[in-house]
Amino acid sequence: MASLDEIETPTSSAKPCELCEQESILQFKCVECEKVICDRCKGIHAKVPVLSNHLIINIEKQFVTQNIQKIQLCSMPCDNHAKKFHCLFCRTCNRLVCPDCVSSIHTKHEFEPLEKACENKLSELSAFDSFMEEKVYKLRKINKNFKKKKETWECEIDQVKKYIDENEREIQEAVTKYAKELRENVEQKRKNRNQEFDEREQNNCEQEAIFTDFRGKIKKALESDQGYDIFNTVSEKDKLNTLIDNTKMTTEIIDLTNSKLSSKRMAVIFGNINHFSVPAYVAVKHDSNYTINVQGIDKMGMCTDGSYWASVYNNDKDDSYLIKSTLSRVINWCKTVEVNVFDLALTTDDTVIASVHMTPEVKRIGKNGRLEEFINVAPLITRGIHVNKENEIILGVRDNGDPFQITEESCRKILIFGMDGNQKESYEFDKKKTRLVTIPVRICTDVNGDIIVIDSMTKDTKRVLSIGRRAGEIKWTYEGEFDFKQQKAFDPNDITSTQTGYLVLSEVISHRIYLLSLGGDFLTFCDLRTMGIVLPRALAIDSKGFLWVGCANDRMNKDFAKKHKLPNLTCLKLEISDV
Structure with a gap:
């Protein structure tokens, strides 16, 4: 928070906009973004839905200075000398002075006329009023947010109590x-x-x-x-x-x-309450880099023995194939399987299963290392796929029509399968018959077992949402941050859940990874370019809790990537603390 001494009256001069970084006369400040911005970025705020509610303050001229001639300045009595009136303002002491003050105490100090001093003080008050306006707005917004969170909290408590009653x-x-x-x-x-x-x-x-x-x-x-x-x-x-x-x-x-019901056995039978707080400290630390002789890694999964499966490609992202490899500074191939993968997941015994691009098929790699038919959802098309801790397969599907032209006949679902290939559950509409997802391109589950989906709503718009496994309702949504430099909306590419309950998102266009809380609150982001890593796409958490990032270096100039020795597989350590 700025102190009173830090508040200054802004001056009109060309400076880089803190959003678009273009040289311009900065006239405005976005209270939400906490950035001083140009007129162009102010216009963008008004056009982008997620930014339209931001408070924009005009900092160029907050207050029309009153006519100094109308202000009574000659009749201000001196506090130290009777029957004397202030005649100057001592800049050295920052106080009003009379003639006796000047001759007795303030000799050799710097002075300015009362009119000039009054004008400066009015500007100072004007700036401080703007400062207070911003603080009042933020406090009101915080309280409004508190009220909303309290309502959400009360609903969650009531829902948990309802589940307890139902379980009982x-x-x-x-x-x-x-x-x-x-x-x-x-x-x-x-x-x-x-x-x-x-x-x-x-x-x-x-x-x-x-x-x-x-x-x-x-x-x-x-x-x-x-x-x-x-x-x-x-x-x-x-x-x-x-x-x-x-x-x-x-x-x-x-x-x-005689079977004694211990607290642990009761927790397994009855259920347990998970309560998480937003961490006070979050840090992303670089651990190691690896180089694979491919242009892009689209999806990956870490095996318990330290090896990994990955969907990779060289020339065309729509023509991918599977590899399995061990980790070394320069990775040597272990196994290659020709299959056009859309998404992949690993079972609890490290068997890889994959949704095949633009087909109704889910295939798996058998013990003999060959591709096997596993699940077929014809006439639908398979999308994102995930295997949870209970070894259930969670599969996103859509119909074969226009991906973004939704009709009453459209089918967009999340399906749950057992390892025997039989369907167990289906999620398509909530209780109000509202469609849950448009195109579920990536899926994971959180520590509560709820389904987390990257949902592609339009060609240029994505969101992240949580579907409560028990109620079949959307618990929260996260629509990301608008990127002013790229002039693009939030575009997440992959998602995974940490062992401690946090969610990690990758975004190729901004070179960032985002960290969300279990409740979908944005915690922080990390620009991986500060670590020499660009275009992060695939994410995976290994058995030790390390975050692995596969990069899409196909978007980078080949000569540039080779010259700068850019890695396409990176290991990161997430440090998250509540103190």
Whole structure:
């Protein structure tokens, strides 16, 4: 914040505009951009929708100086000398003085006439009034933003409480259902076992009667003097041995495993609350550069063993192919697969899957290293693709018509597939039947599992949005910053999510990467040209949390890139702290 001593009355002189950098007489200041701008950039502000609400202050002439002749300057009494009036302004002491003051205290000081001093003070007040106007505007805007954030916060809290209630109800229903099944299972086991007991008891009673009766026969045979009775009784005895063997019964034990519900197990079953704050410190530090013998890297993914898959191209971006390679200062090829890739993703076991450009196909690289058919969404066309932590495939699709001519028959969706290739979910409209996306060109997921999409709305307009996985509604959108130097709107090329919950965007045209919070708030950007890196396109986070950036050096003059040894693969370290 500027101090009072730093506030000066602006002067009319040709200086570089802080936005377009053209020499011009700077007459205006954009409070939102915090830049002093020329008349041309002021006109651009009015034409660009995202800038039209910015406050523009005319700093060339904030105040029409009052007629000094009408201001009473000759009757200002001196505070130090009775019956004396101020006659001059002491510039050395910055105060009004009378004749006695001049002769006694302010000898050899610099003075100026009251009229001139008053005119300067009016200009100073005018400048300070402009300064205060800017501060009041900012404070009102901040409070307005606070009010909006508070409303959003309240909605999020209510939504979380709603989810808690829903989870509680679902878990109660599931527990009740499971307990009922366990009881029914136990009762069935009781019934089956008791039936077996009853059958065995009845059988034993029958055998007891037979054995008692046979004992009578044995007694009679023992007392008989007839051989026939003895041999006949022994013959019947051998038949009774089988009945004695069948009286055995197995022992069974039934029990219920005691399962303690620890807080960790409850978090898995019930869910957990994620609460993130906007960091106080963000820094992007350069780690290392690598050179690949291709002109451009369009998309990449880092494997757990330190190697990587990338979609690369040389002459035509629409004619790309896949490579897998290990990292060294000059990278040697490991594997090349001919396929025209639009986007790619890696599964949890480092299998690469790719959406094929302008086709309904998703293909994968099999264990034999060959390209395999995997998913087909005909008659739709595949766009951005991503694999989340649960190993689900998230695929953007569109119909085969004009990409930006939306009709009632148009189909623009986010589809969720399992690794078996079967579709599980679909997101196309919100609860108000409003279309969620136009063309989902790149996709990732945040730490909450919500779907983050780079949505191409028109040929020149893109946005980033978050779709809540549970509610199927757009949670927030980010439309970027207008680039005055390039005279182009926000044009993100890739997006990824860090392990700590932040979102990183790349933008080729501005040589920047952007950092967003989990809630879609802009945190900062880094111009990679300060590190000798140009045209960042592809982004990937490795298992150690490092950010990898693949560059589109095809847009750079080949001789220039070779002369300056520009890298096309760079490793960066993001340092983010809340203190």
